Amino acid sequence: MATPEMRAVYAETLIELAEKNPDIVILEADLMKATGTGVFKEKFPDRAINVGVAESNMLSVAGGLSAEGKIPFAATFGCFAARRALDQFFISCAYAKLNVKLVGTDPGVSAAFNGGTHMPFEDLAIMRAVPQIDIVEPSDPVSLKALVKKLAERKNSAYLRLHRKALEPIYDASEQFEIGKAKLLKNGNDICIVALGGLMVRESLRAHAMLAEFGIDAAVVDALSLKPFDRETIALAMQGKKLVVTAENHQINGALGSAVAEIIAEQGGPRLVRVGINDEFGEVGTEAYLLERFKLRGEDIVQRIREVLKK
Amino acid sequence: MTSEEKKHLEDAACDIRILTIDAIGNLGVGHIGGAMSIVEVLTVLYMKHLRHDPKQPRWDGRDRLVLSKGHAGPALYSTLAYRGFFPKDMLYTLNRGGTNLPSHCDRNRTPGIDMTTGSLGQGLSAASGIALALRMNKNNAKVFAIIGDGESNEGQVWEAAMFAAQQKLDSLIAFTDYNKMQIDGMTHEINDLGDIEGKWKSFGWHVLRVNGHDVEAIDNAITEAKQHTGKPTMIILDTIKGKGASFCEGSLGSHNMTFDAAKAAEAIAKLKEAR
Numbered sequence: 301m302a303t304p305e306m307r308a309v310y311a312e313t314l315i316e317l318a319e320k321n322p323d324i325v326i327l328e329a330d331l332m333k334a335t336g337t338g339v340f341k342e343k344f345p346d347r348a349i350n351v352g353v354a355e356s357n358m359l360s361v362a363g364g365l366s367a368e369g370k371i372p373f374a375a376t377f378g379c380f381a382a383r384r385a386l387d388q389f390f391i392s393c394a395y396a397k398l399n400v401k402l403v404g405t406d407p408g409v410s411a412a413f414n415g416g417t418h419m420p421f422e423d424l425a426i427m428r429a430v431p432q433i434d435i436v437e438p439s440d441p442v443s444l445k446a447l448v449k450k451l452a453e454r455k456n457s458a459y460l461r462l463h464r465k466a467l468e469p470i471y472d473a474s475e476q477f478e479i480g481k482a483k484l485l486k487n488g489n490d491i492c493i494v495a496l497g498g499l500m501v502r503e504s505l506r507a508h509a510m511l512a513e514f515g516i517d518a519a520v521v522d523a524l525s526l527k528p529f530d531r532e533t534i535a536l537a538m539q540g541k542k543l544v545v546t547a548e549n550h551q552i553n554g555a556l557g558s559a560v561a562e563i564i565a566e567q568g569g570p571r572l573v574r575v576g577i578n579d580e581f582g583e584v585g586t587e588a589y590l591l592e593r594f595k596l597r598g599e600d601i602v603q604r605i606r607e608v609l610k611k
Numbered sequence: 612m613t614s615e616e617k618k619h620l621e622d623a624a625c626d627i628r629i630l631t632i633d634a635i636g637n638l639g640v641g642h643i644g645g646a647m648s649i650v651e652v653l654t655v656l657y658m659k660h661l662r663h664d665p666k667q668p669r670w671d672g673r674d675r676l677v678l679s680k681g682h683a684g685p686a687l688y689s690t691l692a693y694r695g696f697f698p699k700d701m702l703y704t705l706n707r708g709g710t711n712l713p714s715h716c717d718r719n720r721t722p723g724i725d726m727t728t729g730s731l732g733q734g735l736s737a738a739s740g741i742a743l744a745l746r747m748n749k750n751n752a753k754v755f756a757i758i759g760d761g762e763s764n765e766g767q768v769w770e771a772a773m774f775a776a777q778q779k780l781d782s783l784i785a786f787t788d789y790n791k792m793q794i795d796g797m798t799h800e801i802n803d804l805g806d807i808e809g810k811w812k813s814f815g816w817h818v819l820r821v822n823g824h825d826v827e828a829i830d831n832a833i834t835e836a837k838q839h840t841g842k843p844t845m846i847i848l849d850t851i852k853g854k855g856a857s858f859c860e861g862s863l864g865s866h867n868m869t870f871d872a873a874k875a876a877e878a879i880a881k882l883k884e885a886r
């Protein structure tokens with residue numbers, strides 16, 4: 301597979317779903333160009349609703365659509381999805397036990413030139429506190445396609461954290477995915493890296509290769525879902541390791557790092573190092589600059605590990 | 612307004628437009644459309660009405676400005692540089708790692724920026740809060756706010772509309788940059804603002820409407836608004852998205868577009884020729 305834009309995969313998957321299921325509808329808040337769902341609108345003009353720059357309205361409208369049996373996929377930048385429309389998503393969708401798939405694009409540093417106001421480092425932590433929803437962050441085009449389909453099958457509300465730029469496939473086209481299931485990408489005996497999202501899974505795979513040069517054999521897990529969280533796979537991958545490292549394009553508090561810390565605190569496990577944003581706001585720059593600025597690169601992961609292991 | 616004064620303001624607007632195109636072109640991508648449409652109002656404000664001191668950006672006696680459509684920051688940065696808040700060279704740091712000129716306005720980074728914006732819909736509320744505090748503090752400074760027409764889709768804009776009228780915030784003078792476009796299309800095709808003057812009037816505002824590229828008309832409107840008491844004022848500016856940037860004037864694609872230094876130079880040459 302060539303390197304497709306994740307948003308193109310998102311849109312094409314929705315078209316596939318919509319061809320089979322007349323209840324699939326999409327909602328946009330004046331960011332259809334960014335989300336890349338114009339192709340959906342061309343095919344299904346009556347099932348693509350652009351509410352304008354009005355995220356709160358969008359989520360309660362989505363709740364209403366869902367109350368009558370529609371399956372809305374409502375998208376905006378992750379910052380506005382999780383912050384501006386939170387109460388509407390919480391009450392009109394989740395608490396009302398309706399079926400709205402909220403899509404937050406441009407996770408963390410991928411917001412790049414849009415800068416700090418647009419850089420969600422907190423969306424997952426916020427969403428994790430909403431009861432009974434699914435939270436997924438696919439890491440490549442294959443997992444994205446599969447997980448969007450799985451979300452559409454489920455009857456509860458969900459938050460999809462969508463990287464919209466191009467990402468090379470990590471998985472074979474035939475790989476099977478489930479909501480709430482992680483994937484072991486690399487076996488390893490010494491330590492275990494649990495990563496979430498396209499950028500951090502890639503940086504963790506780079507770290508895996510660099511660590512080998514220092515004689516450190518690292519397992520790598522792609523968490524994929526934050527809710528439900530695959531405690532089983534992750535606990536198994538951590539078993540007997542000297543160290544577990546979480547890697548997320550997000551605050552280290554409240555999302556992946558916390559979810560793994562909870563497992564360790566509740567059922568035991570190795571020492572934990574959390575790689576991610578340490579209580580800072582985002583800022584403007586290229587993605588490459590920001591990865592370095594916030595110490596999210598493979599190199600940074602390696603350094604943290606070597607510091608702890610004194611290797 | 613004398614014809615000399617008018618020419619002076621038009622030249623300033625031309626210079627500010629050129630600085631903005633140059634800065635975004637130097638980076639290669641940015642919100643050029645919505646920056647171009649507010650150049651005249653920024654010019655008239657900073658050349659004539661807005662009390663300010665570039666040497667003391669936080670001077671208590673200054674008039675405040677909230678650029679609620681924060682993505683147009685680059686036009687305001689050029690205006691501030693033009694007025695001497697910081698060197699013009701700094702405009703080339705726009706959006707580069709570690710910059711103090713981020714794509715969206717940030718009060719903690721840029722001298723002369725009074726409020727952080729970028730999440731649309733919040734600025735008019737913040738400007739109302741500033742106006743309220745100034746009144747409490749017996750400070751007679753004016754508060755200016757610029758909102759977008761697409762931004763006016765946000766419910767919070769209308770919450771602020773009710774609030775500011777209820778509080779009789781007559782030191783608040785807001786502008787709607789009515790360029791008739793947002794990201795995904797024409798504003799009337801997404802959420803039609805319809806009778807925009809009637810809407811603001813019915814919310815209890817004093818409403819004026821002028822050509823947003825006519826410096827004299829803007830000047831007259833601001834002068835009138837400053838004298839009006841008992842109500843906040845909304846000045847609707849009829850504008851053109853991308854105005855003056857020849858490669859994108861009037862186009863939907865101008866919202867956030869890539870263009871290189873050569874394109875920028877071409878547009879700048881045309882502006883110089885026409886002046």
Ligand SMILES: Cc1ncc(C[n+]2csc(CCOP(=O)(O)OP(=O)(O)O)c2C)c(N)n1
Nearest residue numbers: 330645729730731759760761762792793794
């Ligand atoms: C709350 C929020 N939602 C979405 C966006 C993304 N966004 C940036 S500009 C824009 C369109 C704004 O249109 P308008 O106010 O008309 O701006 P202008 O035409 O003056 O550039 C959108 C949707 C945002 N910045 N904030």
Ligand SMILES: [Mg+2]
Nearest residue numbers: 760761792793
């Ligand atoms: Mg507009």
